[in-house]
Amino acid sequence: MPTSFLPSLSLDLRAPESQLVGVRLRYQPSRQLLRFALPAWTPGSYLIRDYVRQLEGLEVVQAGRVLQPRRVGTSRWELALPGLEPVEIRYRILATELTVRTCHLDGDHGFLALAAVALELEGERWSAHRLCLQLPPGWQAFVPLPADPDGGWTARHFDALVDTPVEVGPHPCHAFAVAGVPHRWVTWGRTLSGGDLPQEDPRWLADVEQVCLACCRLMGVDRPAADHYLVVLHLNADGYGGLEHDTSTVLQYGRRRLARPDGRRKLLQLVAHEYLHQWNVRRLRPAELTPYAYGQAVVIPTLWFAEGITSYVDQLLPFSAGLGSVEELLEDLGSDLSRYLLTPGRAVQSLRQSGEEAWVKLYRADAHSPNNQISYYLKGAVLALVLDLHLRRHGSGLPVVLRCLWHRLGRAGRGYREADLIAAFAAEAGDLASLLPAWLEGVEDPPLADYLADVGLMLESRRSPSLWLGWQLQSRPEGLTLQRVVRDSPAQRAGFTVGDELLALNGWRLHQPEDLKAVLAGCVAAPPLRVLYARDGQVRSAELEPEPPAVEAWTLRIDPAAGEGAEDRRRRWLALECP
Template identity: 55%
Template sequence: MELTLDLTASRQHLIRCRLRFTPIHQALELHLPVWTPGSYLQRDYVRQLQNLELVQAGAVVPLVRREPSVWTAQLKPLLPVEVNYGAMATELTVRTCHLDDDHACLTLAALALQVNGARWTPHHLHLLLPEGWEPFVPLPCLDGPTEHRWIAASFDQLVDTPVEAGPHRWHGFEVHGVPHRWVCWSAVGGDPNPLLERYPQLLDDVAGVCSACCRLMGEPAPAAADYLFVLHLLERGFGGLEHDNATVLQYGLEELAKPGGYRRFLQLVGHEYLHQWNVRRLRPAELTPIDYDRPMVVPTLWFAEGVTSYYDQFLPRLAGIGTDADLWDDLGAELSRYLLTPGRLLGQTLRQSSQEAWVKLYRQDAYSGDNQISYYLKGAVVALVLDLQLRRAGSSLAAVLRALWQTHGRWRRGYSEADLIEAFAAQLPELRKQLPAWLEGQEDPPLHEALHSVGLVLVPHKDTAPFTGLACSTSNSSLSVQKVARHSPAEAAGLCVADELIALDGWRLHTPSDLTHRWQEGRSHSLTIGRHGRLRCLSVQPAAPAVQSWRLQPDPDGPAAALALRTQWLQLVPC
């Protein structure tokens, strides 16, 4: 199997694809994946495909579309086949394809056709590049690095390979003897590696975070034999996608300029790097093997992503970057976000959040916060509670993670939810009942009690303005409703998302501040709105100011035993 990708039509944003192979069946099937591992949303990459044509022995063979992303053909004797097609590359995310004059970033799930019977056979990749471009591909080179040819052991390894190309500079470093490459493309122009200008210690810090992941897992070296970091530095944006021996990251300069922005960037690095153990090799059974044709219900995504999200905040600190106060700020912000999400109590259980990832988490709307909770977010909260409860019993979450790595991850043996529960119960028997209850119930796990055990408290901070549960924004000189909180005065008044806010007590409204400074607690206000072209008058009675945020801080009255446990906890590694 040889897949050739011609990137020379960069100004058309068009990837010209050619797949050559010798079939082993006369009844041929071609499948294009509908999703890419690590991002649980059906993306239907077939939307970008065009001009699909199959040629054998110089003649075009008709293709029959059996499903939107599946084609069949009846071949003549088993002679070599060539499949030609184009793919538009205009989506700049870590899970799609983007091609322009500056660079190419390719998700091969969007480009590689799977041939029936050839999934486990070697696949060759060949790139045709614009002049002056260099490719970055985490696969073994074939015929030397200047030939732009690589070999994947299987279709799975090919699909797991991110491709970055462009006139980029790159930097190398090692983590416990394992070579790493760092390549950055800056969408905002200028120096392609502005992070290194601003933070000359960047590569040392990244290497430190990578080493901290190894320490956490109790491993002398990374799981991968080599590793590629690809960073897209944007004006604004945030995200990452993990691969067996690579990751693609996106980060915004606006976020970087905020207090703690660099630290949060290193947390993103740590999150995706830790995934080479937890998710890529230590993998849910439902993803072993992966079915690229359809979504699979995975009830344990809370462990795959939640546990990783819990640890990513600690990894820079474990690498000696930042202070304990920084950690309290970051962890407190996540706990505040969790406690201020109504959907954690009203919408989903943690298991349901994992199971419904395909249809809810990646399809947010104005009401999502009221009827769902992220398995990243609540999974991290449950991980925190589990870690502290295990530590009080002389164990730790890291001990569970390491044990699962030895029994499942090292052998790429998929785990079930029952396997996870048994792994926790082996460290603390009472978790055999407690953990399923936290997964199945909508109540909070004992978060405050867990924090108290390490001498920390969450302190509520109330808003200064009366509570209405109404969020609004200005667009095209019109003030409109963005969100209506569940069980709020705004909901009781009958407000809906997209309502135009026109006047309050006869005063014309133009900006959100026109509202906030006029609300009075306990008083009934007359709010004039526009909905579907008609004016309406609603009565809104604001309530007492609500909690605006929670802050995590040490308890000055905490006992010495709590301080000792906190010191041990901050080291992350098992007792």
């Protein structure tokens, strides 16, 4: 089809100080009933975001006439056209939210998640779409789409357009290759010392390349799934996160995080996580996401595999690439196990439920969430560890299952269901046909200690030096308030709720957490504590019965009494080697 007939999305970013993106969507209609919609969410981030909140000034122009479409849903419109002349849909997008899944534009840069920008035209989803950008002087665009001769880009269909993150600005671009496949690295933002990350760290791109190659080895392939790849890093004050795409990823990372002793290692793990998603999630995809339904939430029972497996191996991949030490890796794995074991919600919400309820729980976390839910990222990673070690008892390993699923389903882009996953694991260890569904459906912890013992490891607990009250405090200008109350804890039994302001304990005035620690340090036994607090403007009192000190952290240690062969099994496991 001639490019003049393709739907064409033109974005005007020449007034970045306004934080408004001017949008013109031109296309040639083939029928007079025009219907279009704006996506409500973006793949990889399972929350209805109602991007329409940032849309303004919508109008349709045909043959010089301005037409007003009729809204038939919160983000859907329709219009009976007078004729079949070319149509231009005009609107503006307010770009004020800096995340990897929203839009942000200012005098320094612009970032667009096109799910928040591009209208889907009924009947044109599988048509090629053109993208054109108008930029401020001195800026350039970083777009993971094939360029066209007219200075724009062409997406093979609407899904590919929505899957395209757009970064613009006066940024340097760094080229490198992974198994001969061209890659680009673009950073917006500076390190604490004021430099560009790859320029400041001469080893950075070489290490990223090794992590990417480790992903290829894990999947049993010689080269990346994409034939070109773009990495965009937003280096801001203290962010963290990423979003995967077919041929790119966008990362957000805090410069203060980067300056920590483990900052570089953690950023490499984030790179590994998002890079692996070009296989697991993007091409090896849950059937419920094949194709995407941009206007509604879809229940996905298998997010434990899509994200949990990836969250588990993202720590192992840099190590398997020769980056980091065993001690650092055990510290990272132990930290995740500690977070898991200290989350009460793991005994309330099953792993399958965590994925099914992602749209309404995980991305809407509040002060009560740790009590009634568990992240499928976190619990999924713990289950992945258990599955990997279980498979190794049977002479196999998690990489074998991943490769099998990739070759059987991922290469063809065939979506999987939970039954496919269970069958793939059971093919390597028959007892997983019953064990895996039980672990997915139940809320009991899998036998972690037994599996860790196989590789000569053990979990050691560390108890708090203070009596356990079951609350977490936060210092605010108005005083010391309860940020969290643990379910079935002394604080909950005494009637405390999130938001209560603590005034005094045993007659001593409280201003900050250190005041509370000083009073508790003087309690040699565990008598009832007299608490004066305020709620809704009223001063109240209560008696609090503390309990003995609770476990505040778990540490993963090498067991000096481990049996013969444990060290070799541990080495092969941590390096993602299979028997």
